Amino acid sequence: xxxxxxxxxxxxxxxxxxxxxxxxxxxxxxxxxxxxxxxxxxxxxxxxxxxxxxxxxxxxxxxxxxxxxxxxxxxxxxxxxxxxxxxxxxxxxxxxxxxxxxxxxxxxxxxxxxxxxxxxxxxxxxxxxxxxxxxxxxxxxxxxxxxxxxxxxxxxxxxxxxxxxxxxxxxxxxxxxxxxxxxxxxxxxxxxxxxxxxxxxx
Amino acid sequence: xxxxxxxxxxxxxxxxxxxxxxxxxxxxxxxxxxxxxxxxxxxxxxxxxxxxxxxxxxxxxxxxxxxxxxxxxxxxxxxxxxxxxxxxxxxxxxxxxxxxxxxxxxxxxxxxxxxxxxxxxxxxxxxxxxxxxxxxxxxxxxxxxxxxxxxxxxxxxxxxxxxxxxxxxxxxxxxxxxxxxxxxxxxxxxxxxxxxxxxxxx
Numbered sequence: 589x590x591x592x593x594x595x596x597x598x599x600x601x602x603x604x605x606x607x608x609x610x611x612x613x614x615x616x617x618x619x620x621x622x623x624x625x626x627x628x629x630x631x632x633x634x635x636x637x638x639x640x641x642x643x644x645x646x647x648x649x650x651x652x653x654x655x656x657x658x659x660x661x662x663x664x665x666x667x668x669x670x671x672x673x674x675x676x677x678x679x680x681x682x683x684x685x686x687x688x689x690x691x692x693x694x695x696x697x698x699x700x701x702x703x704x705x706x707x708x709x710x711x712x713x714x715x716x717x718x719x720x721x722x723x724x725x726x727x728x729x730x731x732x733x734x735x736x737x738x739x740x741x742x743x744x745x746x747x748x749x750x751x752x753x754x755x756x757x758x759x760x761x762x763x764x765x766x767x768x769x770x771x772x773x774x775x776x777x778x779x780x781x782x783x784x785x786x787x788x789x790x
Numbered sequence: 791x792x793x794x795x796x797x798x799x800x801x802x803x804x805x806x807x808x809x810x811x812x813x814x815x816x817x818x819x820x821x822x823x824x825x826x827x828x829x830x831x832x833x834x835x836x837x838x839x840x841x842x843x844x845x846x847x848x849x850x851x852x853x854x855x856x857x858x859x860x861x862x863x864x865x866x867x868x869x870x871x872x873x874x875x876x877x878x879x880x881x882x883x884x885x886x887x888x889x890x891x892x893x894x895x896x897x898x899x900x901x902x903x904x905x906x907x908x909x910x911x912x913x914x915x916x917x918x919x920x921x922x923x924x925x926x927x928x929x930x931x932x933x934x935x936x937x938x939x940x941x942x943x944x945x946x947x948x949x950x951x952x953x954x955x956x957x958x959x960x961x962x963x964x965x966x967x968x969x970x971x972x973x974x975x976x977x978x979x980x981x982x983x984x985x986x987x988x989x990x991x992x
Contacts, residue, residue: 637933638887649876654886661879674851677863684856685840688889731839 590615591645593635595622596788597703599695599753600655601642606749607659609783611666617790623703656683659746668746675741682739682747685728686754693722695754698761708762715762722763726771729755733770737777744781752778757787792817793847795837797824798990799905801897801955802857803844808951809861811985813868819992825905858885861948870948877943884941884949887930888956895924897956900963910964917964924965928973931957935972939979946983954980959989 592608592615594601608615620626620641628639636643636653644652644661652658663669670676697718700706708715729751732739739747756775758765765772778784794810794817796803810817822828822843830841838845838855846854846863854860865871872878899920902908910917931953934941941949958977960967967974980986 637930638891646876652876652879652883654883654890656886657879657882660882661875664875664878673863673866674848674854676866677854677859680859680862681854681856684858684889687886688856688894689840692890692894728839 589647591618592616593618593620593627593632593643593645594641595620595627596790598622598641599691599698599757599787602787603655603749603753604642604644604658604662605789606753606784607662607668607746609785610668610749610781611662612783613662656687656746656750659749663746668744668749670741670743670745672741678740679745679747682732683750685725686751689728690722690725690751691754693718693725694758694761694763697722697763698754698757701762702757702760718761719763722758722761726755726758726763726765726768730768730770733774736770738774744778748774748778753787791849793820794818795820795822795829795834795845795847796843797822797829798992800824800843801893801900801959801989802842804989805857805951805955806844806846806860806864807991808955808986809864809870809948811987812870812951812983813864814985815864858889858948858952861951865948870946870951872943872945872947874943880942881947881949884934885952887927888953891930892924892927892953893956895920895927896960896963896965899924899965900956900959903964904959904962920963921965924960924963928957928960928965928967928970932970932972935976938972938976940976946980950976950980955989 590613592604594617596619622641626632627641633639635651638653640653642655642658644658646652652661670679697715700711736742738744739751752775755771792815794806796819798821824843828834829843835841837853840855842855844857844860846860848854854863872881899917902913938944940946941953954977957973
């Protein structure tokens with residue numbers, strides 16, 4: 589059985605948990621409090637030298653890091669990954685965009701405010717910059733969703749799960765989604781999917 | 791035939807050019823000077839709303855962005871992508887690591903110094919932070935290469951191409967590689983691969 593090392597408020601971890609749940613794959617959850625340095629202990633660094641969760645232990649193979657590597661491994665051959673090569677590439681395009689443009693801004697701002705309980709006043713321009721770049725990413729996402737039900741091939745895929753994870757909690761990063769009607773409608777569709785569960789559900 | 795929109799000094803673009811060359815795929819190169827805003831014109835934003843190169847035009851399908859989405863599309867089914875599911879996931883783990891931990895630090899520091907010709911004095915702590923995080927990434931890469939010829943399955947794969955692109959030009963970001971013997975040996979092996987070419991080769 590898989591073992592998942594995770595921190596429940598993590599959007600990156602949530603992607604993995606949503607995929608495991610969607611595919612009804614049983615797993616053992618090993619919770620780590622990353623705000624207390626639990627992913628930087630010598631014991632954990634021996635499992636993942638990059639010191640980050642989520643981390644999946646795959647029996648017979650070892651440890652796999654990076655949320656998108658994990659979910660593509662778990663969902664390979666399932667309905668969550670398009671069969672057509674160009675659609676699969678488009679799925680990866682959105683997932684790469686998420687890790688480069690969306691997560692480092694919205695995810696980091698949310699981590700500062702929501703997990704570490706820092707104040708906007710203390711964060712100052714560091715937060716302002718994350719908000720500006722985060723809204724740039726949301727504008728690209730809004731445009732990508734215009735006239736579509738889901739990001740790729742009109743079907744729920746890993747791309748939706750990967751971009752939903754931090755987008756739906758953007759308000760916890762003090763980034764309201766009022767200006768993004770296509771994003772809000774898409775969030776509603778994802779939350780109506782079978783086997784969806786909230787971010788910190790066990 | 792493919793059309794590649796690219797800026798020759800770009801490490802992200804270089805990944806795509808190395809894969810096209812390795813697989814002997816013919817393409818038209820459309821060069822853009824991103825230091826002059828050529829990827830942020832209305833004409834280019836209509837092709838890629840995220841305003842970035844490399845961008846691949848795929849006849850019959852449209853435009854594909856994000857270097858790793860592009861190279862995995864081009865190399866699908868080739869010897870550059872491992873057949874075994876866990877090895878393929880490990881390849882993606884390294885590629886995701888590159889986009890999150892390596893490229894935003896080494897690539898950005900190099901862009902400031904080498905493409906925009908800014909000085910370390912003018913950049914100040916912004917550069918110091920990029921250097922610190924960049925060296926953290928290089929340490930993880932050095933450890934990952936210990937006792938290995940290539941990153942995954944002892945064979946040259948997309949993971950090697952993706953991580954080599956910015957690592958081999960780290961000295962242009964004022965980050966010498968002297969402290970990383972495994973990385974330097976691996977760079978030598980990659981540059982001995984058939985159909986390797988230098989970053990700004992046409």
